[in-house]
Amino acid sequence: MEAPPVTVMPVTGGAINMMEYLLQGSVLDQALESLLHRLRGLCDNMEPETFADHEMVHLLKGQQGQPFLLRARHSLSSPTDPWHLRYLGQPEVGDKSRHALVRNCVDVATSQSLPDFLNEMGFRMDHEFVAKGHIFRKGSMKVVVSKLWRVLVPGNTENTEPLSLSYLVELSVLAPAGQDNVSEDMRSFAEQLKPLVHLEKIDPKKHT
């Protein structure tokens, strides 16, 4: 069960094929306040929302090639909420002029028994982390400012340590495939956050 590249065979299933457009950046802890102020002004007027999530990434190793990755996420601040299962495909290697990272995305809400189910299916948990931060929304764009915490003892989300001194800033849009004006809108929004944060498309494979 291999994850084919998305341009060859998008994940289908009777629903619209959704793509995630993504821009990422980071901001140091000292500059967080000014970034939050700016986002509160730029984004839709709603109560500032904070979140604390625990995400576990499960791998299924097939016979050959790339393992299949699934992300299981649940909220630590509201434990009764359903779990969230997400599949992210490979980034589309379309034209280089596209400003955002585009990849296939499938989101499913599940019950509390998700980790056991995945274990029974044969997935193994690869890594996990805790993300705590703020979420803002502007139209269909979602801005998430979060701090990543490394889980020291597996399964124990109380015992964590921060991964770095920065907050991760992600600007994402979920849209059906083929809408390129979305990336234009994202780019103009990212312009407004300069020079506090530089949001750009970062290829996750290109690790430094």
Next chain:
Amino acid sequence: MRLAERYARVSRFPSGFIWVAAVRHGNSGEMQQREEKQLEAATESLISRVAHLKNALQSFIYKLEHEYERLTWPSVLDNFALLSGQLNTINKLLKNEKTPSFRNQVIIPLLLSPDRDEDLAKLTEQRVPVFSHEIVPDHLRTKPDPEVEEQEKQVNAEAARIGPDVAQKQIQTLNKLCSNLLEKLNNPREDRDSENAAMRQNKQSFNPADTNALVAAVGFGKNLSNTMQTKCRPPGPVAPGHPGQGPMMTGGPTLQQVTIGGTPSHQGAIGGPVAPQQPGQPGRGVGRKREARVEYAGLGRKWMFIRCWRV
């Protein structure tokens, strides 16, 4: 308070019901007519400007009261700008040389009655239905409130006290500040950006290395794998030159990146019979131990128990 005193407080003229009109200094009939015409024209335009202002204020108040949820700051600023512009035109109109000085004119109430006057009510949109003793002091007043008058006197005394040179210097400083600010705001963006970028070098608000680290962590879990693995590596009787190692090392690039130091800890799961070097996470326990048991059965149970305990 007595009516006479009230009139005395609000008008510059002596109290009482007999009011002296300001006399125009002996002009010829022609000039009087011309002045009258000017006065009329000025009053007309003043009335129309004030009506515009009133309408603008009315719509703004309506918007504030009924549509405040959808109101955005830029539109509030627009409204204020409109009001300020209209006040400006009224000021300009009053300062215009063609406008006769309104200070020289006096309004004399000729008839006060407590009865309702329909014409007046219609004229003032039902705000002044009766032209009586109560509304005259408010509508025809020529002096400001006593408190306001006090404050004005204080400010004037202060201004007279500091002397003309100090005043001049203060005026100059204010002008300089305003012009500096205007220049900064009017200059093209590039100039501003370059000097700001230089200023911000030492106050970087983001660290590109951190960005990469965070993105790698979220993307494929770099530096996030369990620290237990690195600690629980047994000094291992298991030979590193295990024949199974070769294919494990070349397993997809993602797998190698996952673990710290690239040790093949997870890759035991790829092929069942290949035994892992490290015990791995206790959470995965059952499957792994079973594999290990199969492999090392030959070495004897005692060794195996030791190994499980290390987990």
